[in-house]
Amino acid sequence: MIQVEELTKDYGPRRAIDDLTFNAEKGEILGFLGPNGAGKTTTMRILCGYMPPTSGRATVAGFDIIEESLEVRRRVGYLPETVPLYPDMAVFDYLKFMADLRHLPDAEERVDDVLEQVHMTDRAEGYIANLSKGMRQRIGLAQALLHKPEVLILDEPTIGLDPAQILEVRNLIRELGREHTVLLSTHILSEAQQVCNRVLIINKGRIVVEDTPDNLQARLAGAQRYSLGVRGEAEGLESLVASIAGIAHLNVRGDGSLEFETVPGQDVRPEVARVVVNHGYDLLELRPIGMSLEEIFLQLTRDEPEPPQMQEEMADFTSADEEMED
Amino acid sequence: MRNVWTLASREYKLYFATPAAYLVAFVLLLIMGIIFYANVAGSMIQQFPPTIQGVLGPLMTLLLFVTPAITMRLLAEEQRLGTMELLLTAPVRDWELVVGKWLGGFLFMVTILAVTWLYPIFLNQLVNPGIDQGPLVTGYLGVLLFTASLVAVGVAVSSLFANQIAVFFATLGVFLFLWLINLPSQALGAGGGELLRYLDISDHFYNTFYTGIIDLSDIIYYLSLTALGLFLGSVFVESRRWR
Numbered sequence: 001m002i003q004v005e006e007l008t009k010d011y012g013p014r015r016a017i018d019d020l021t022f023n024a025e026k027g028e029i030l031g032f033l034g035p036n037g038a039g040k041t042t043t044m045r046i047l048c049g050y051m052p053p054t055s056g057r058a059t060v061a062g063f064d065i066i067e068e069s070l071e072v073r074r075r076v077g078y079l080p081e082t083v084p085l086y087p088d089m090a091v092f093d094y095l096k097f098m099a100d101l102r103h104l105p106d107a108e109e110r111v112d113d114v115l116e117q118v119h120m121t122d123r124a125e126g127y128i129a130n131l132s133k134g135m136r137q138r139i140g141l142a143q144a145l146l147h148k149p150e151v152l153i154l155d156e157p158t159i160g161l162d163p164a165q166i167l168e169v170r171n172l173i174r175e176l177g178r179e180h181t182v183l184l185s186t187h188i189l190s191e192a193q194q195v196c197n198r199v200l201i202i203n204k205g206r207i208v209v210e211d212t213p214d215n216l217q218a219r220l221a222g223a224q225r226y227s228l229g230v231r232g233e234a235e236g237l238e239s240l241v242a243s244i245a246g247i248a249h250l251n252v253r254g255d256g257s258l259e260f261e262t263v264p265g266q267d268v269r270p271e272v273a274r275v276v277v278n279h280g281y282d283l284l285e286l287r288p289i290g291m292s293l294e295e296i297f298l299q300l301t302r303d304e305p306e307p308p309q310m311q312e313e314m315a316d317f318t319s320a321d322e323e324m325e326d
Numbered sequence: 327m328r329n330v331w332t333l334a335s336r337e338y339k340l341y342f343a344t345p346a347a348y349l350v351a352f353v354l355l356l357i358m359g360i361i362f363y364a365n366v367a368g369s370m371i372q373q374f375p376p377t378i379q380g381v382l383g384p385l386m387t388l389l390l391f392v393t394p395a396i397t398m399r400l401l402a403e404e405q406r407l408g409t410m411e412l413l414l415t416a417p418v419r420d421w422e423l424v425v426g427k428w429l430g431g432f433l434f435m436v437t438i439l440a441v442t443w444l445y446p447i448f449l450n451q452l453v454n455p456g457i458d459q460g461p462l463v464t465g466y467l468g469v470l471l472f473t474a475s476l477v478a479v480g481v482a483v484s485s486l487f488a489n490q491i492a493v494f495f496a497t498l499g500v501f502l503f504l505w506l507i508n509l510p511s512q513a514l515g516a517g518g519g520e521l522l523r524y525l526d527i528s529d530h531f532y533n534t535f536y537t538g539i540i541d542l543s544d545i546i547y548y549l550s551l552t553a554l555g556l557f558l559g560s561v562f563v564e565s566r567r568w569r
Binding site for chain 2: 045048049050051052070073074076078080082083084085086087088089097098100101102103143
């Protein structure tokens with residue numbers, strides 16, 4: 001349904017996406033996971049016909065995104081990151097306007113249908129200006145569903161929703177995924193795990209990992225990170241802990257506590273505690289550290305055996321992220 | 327063409343939903359009313375009949391200032407709201423978007439102009455045996471063509487910025503430039519002066535339509551300017567995609 005080959009986009013000197021190649025089959029929900037500025041929105045905009053790529057090619061529903069842009073746009077439902085709504089219009093009028101632009105023969109019926117689908121029928125006459133963020137998000141989604149598109153492209157569809165609505169939208173997306181091909185972007189890992197059949201992790205415009213959520217989960221569960229703290233001076237502790245088998249990536253934090261990662265599949269906590277206490281330290285803390293998305297990226301790329309330059313790239317990941325948010 | 331109509335009718339209806347458009351129309355009619363009153367009173371004192379030119383002249387000048395206020399929203403607002411992304415990913419061609427916006431704005435201007443017909447009607451009642459119908463008809467034909475070209479230029483400028491104030495002043499600047507461009511023509515002598523006079527947007531009105539004459543070359547001038555505005559607008563919108 002979606003085929004992307006060597007897609008590259010430059011904004012002036014900055015390369016937003018770099019040589020992306022992937023595809024999505026019919027009835028598949030493909031998750032685009034990455035930090036802000038990773039190139040998710042750029043990729044989606046290109047696939048929707050909003051802007052052309054610098055190089056590379058892509059087809060959506062069998063049509064070339066550059067040569068047959070209008071055909072692509074007829075078959076794609078798109079929810080941009082900032083939900084595009086006219087505050088001065090009533091909900092029904094807005095959706096009717098979008099339906100008319102798509103030449104739907106049964107425009108009013110379709111508007112009623114999609115309003116039902118996103119549970120907004122009771123607000124049809126209300127002005128968009130008076131809607132909450134979550135409601136706007138749902139109207140944006142309704143707009144993308146109007147023409148029963150073959151391909152749905154959703155840029156951060158659950159952002160700004162309350163937990164109940166998030167569940168609702170996720171269920172809706174899963175439901176839609178049965179008939180439509182869905183490409184959705186998110187920076188919430190668990191969301192990708194729950195909703196998607198396949199996940200693409202993208203950073204700095206490149207695909208870092210492509211896998212099913214279950215496999216990703218397994219990779220993540222394999223290794224764990226812990227924080228270790230002792231009372232007083234921790235001299236010699238670092239080399240002591242480093243000598244324990246099954247420990248990788250040890251480093252000392254500013255407050256003197258240690259942070260270490262274990263080799264996948266081994267729980268070394270009892271051993272660490274024993275060694276530390278036996279050497280006369282007062283063990284205060286030994287706790288697992290939850291992984292932020294950035295750390296998961298680091299983790300995933302470190303586990304990746306082949307591309308060595310990728311690691312470097314991931315190392316300046318945080319600074320790049322800040323830069324791109326500007 | 328269907329898309330053009332869909333876009334234009336949404337735009338037209340939206341003018342009636344916002345206070346700004348009413349205000350602009352109100353100010354136009356108010357100032358015209360004051361000038362109209364002054365004209366009629368003045369001509370009564372001086373004992374000569376008031377003419378339709380007393381309506382057309384101020385109307386033309388006021389349009390220079392009113393049109394940017396009406397057109398500034400057209401594409402700038404879409405960019406500010408982010409709905410540009412929606413329109414550019416809908417199955418709508420760039421020129422359909424621009425022409426739709428132009429038509430919506432133009433129809434609203436025509437609505438305002440229709441209301442200004444009140445003044446010629448009053449005038450007709452006041453003057454015995456009625457006003458000269460020739461300049462009235464050609465005058466309003468000229469005003470319509472003039473407005474069509476102003477709105478087209480306005481749409482093109484509106485595609486350049488997301489800020490409406492910036493669009494207003496840029497549009498006004500372009501209008502005044504076109505309005506005053508023939509001022510240095512006398513100093514330039516025959517060749518250059520001729521060109522400047524041809525480019526001038528007011529020359530094509532005051533020498534002909536204003537006095538009851540219809541000249542094809544003036545109609546062509548205004549239609550070309552309209553087409554140029556719409557073409558540039560489409561180019562600007564398309565160029566957004568490449569940024």
